[in-house]
Amino acid sequence: MNEHAVVIVGGGPTGMMLAGELMLAGVDVVIVERRLSHELDGSRAGGLHSRTLEVLDQRGIADRFLSEGQIAQVQSFGGTRLDISDFPTRHPYGLGLWQNHIERILAGWVDELAVPVHRGREVTGFAQTDAHVDVELSDGHSLRAEYLVGCDGGRSLIRKTAGIEFPGWDPTTSALIAEAELAEEPELGIRRDSRGIHSFGRLEYEIRDGEVVYLDGGPIRIMVTEGHPGPAGEPTLRDLSEALTAVYGTDYGVHSTAWISRFTDMTRQAASYRERRVLLAGDAAHVHSPVGGQGLNVGVQDAVNLGWKLAQVVKRTSPELLLDTYHAERHPVGARVLQNTMAQVALNNPDERHQALRDTMAELLGMDEPRRRLAGMLSGLDIHYDLGAGHPLLGRRVPDLDLDTADGPVRLFTLLHDARPVLLNLDAPWAWETSPWSDRVLTIDAEYVGDWELPVLGRVAAPSAVLIRPDGHVAWVGDGTDTGLRDALTTWFGSR
Ligand SMILES: Cc1cc2nc3c(=O)[nH]c(=O)nc-3n(C[C@H](O)[C@H](O)[C@H](O)COP(=O)(O)OP(=O)(O)OC[C@H]3O[C@@H](n4cnc5c(N)ncnc54)[C@H](O)[C@@H]3O)c2cc1C
Secondary structure, eight states, X not given: OEEEEEEEEOOSHHHHHHHHHHHHTTOOEEEEESXXXXXXXXXXXXXXXXXXXXXXXXXXOHHHHHTTSEEEOOOEETTEEOOOTTSSSSOOSEEEOOHHHHHHHHHHHHHHTTOOEEETOOEEEEEEOXXXXXXXXXXXXXXXXXXXXXXXXXXXXXHHHTTOOOOEEOOSOEEEEEEEEESSOOOOEEEEETTEEEEEEESSEEEXXXXXXXXXXXXXXXXXXXXXXXXXXXOOHHHHHHHHHHHHSSOTTEXXXXXXXXXXXXXXXXXXXXXXXXXXXXXXXXXXXXXXXXXXXXXXXXXXXXHHHHHHHHTTSSOGGGGHHXXXXXXXXXXXXXXXXXXXXXXXXXXXXXXXXXHHHHHHXXXXXXXXXXXXXXXXXXXXXXXXXXXXXXXXBOOOOEEEETTEEEEGGGGGTTOOOEEEEOSSOOOOOOGGGTTTSEEEEOBOOSOEEETTTEEEXXXXXXXXXXXXXXXXXXXXXXXXXXXXXXXXHOOO
């Protein structure tokens, strides 16, 4: 039986991101993925939000995505566009890029890092003891791991086998999405009617002056809301034809579907993200309506929160207790996404009263404070882990500052490329004692001239030093002394 420190089930966006994080930390990790290649059936998610771009920037790979996608103001709430171009981030926008491309780029990164991926193999079960987890594979082999992470999507076998509850709400609406060819050319764009929202688009598009402009030719991407939540299981061409006819009076001669799928607004969240040696991340931990395009983003950010913590636990530099902070920090973030998607599904209800509500919301969101508040949440830029009272930076993401160091100018995010903690001193060079951590915390003296400005909050007082976790969140803020620094180093990066 092969043994690994960590086995990740599922090589979707969450699993790949987590594997990359663990590999950067030098952990023996393997992915088990049922699909034979990273190719996806269908395009699924349409892009990345600002904080996800920042997270990828923290690892030095954001440009790979930016060079292939379309930058745009994609944030919206209940149909109202929320412009974030004034947000203090290097990426005050979203990126339009289909999930199949996102996965291809992530797969390239994971390949470079030499993460072993067992493709075409399925996990069929597992058993955990106090010391390890034995993982059964469909080909009769098994793997032994210290920790098992279920990144195996919304129907997660890992979640079910671990006995983790998945409370929430059943679907109230469903839609079919497909890529297909049509005998007759439909009018491209969005239509609203008494059933809900429907659209025809093309896979290939450009964003010009903030508007989507479809390129000529290629398959059509269809989304059509069904009259009643459709049944579980794979939808057929006939289902698609009937749903189109019900809305448009014709199915436009739909044929040759490259793929067809159904999504719903089922909204559920794992009661716990950890059951002893088993953890959940991404869709395995939370499912909701795709409205607002947040699912993939939250999964990637779960992975970046978990990766360094799990690495420290398997390397015995931190106690297992550190893993509990993963649930404590990420469960509330997931719960907020569930809440905002439910609110948006309600707002999208096509009747006249909901139209009045949408209009009212649009009016409110035209005001600066509500816009910033909701856009901060949807972009992921306002995430605030509860690390106690103190400076507003504590628990929030550090901004990507332009720093001056003895070795020349450097962007703060560049210091995070290796996924190591950073102790950044912005005051006079210090002689504080940090030796027990010096092998794993990058300590750097730098100068920064400029404001400290956070999304939503605005300007905050400049700190004299900050301790930054590998996920880019601030674990300690200095006020000219080292009060509290050793405690923070011990809490987050272990005592040994
Ligand atoms: C129509 C649609 C539109 C969407 N739009 C957006 C959007 O615009 N923005 C956004 O952020 N999100 C969007 N989403 C959601 C997004 O696609 C998911 O949130 C995202 O794919 C979750 O990633 P994941 O890695 O957690 O899970 P998945 O992508 O589901 O990956 C799970 C992986 O696990 C593998 N697997 C499962 N079980 C096993 C097993 N037993 N053994 C081995 N392998 C296994 C699967 O093959 C799969 O590769 C959309 C989803 C849909 C359906």
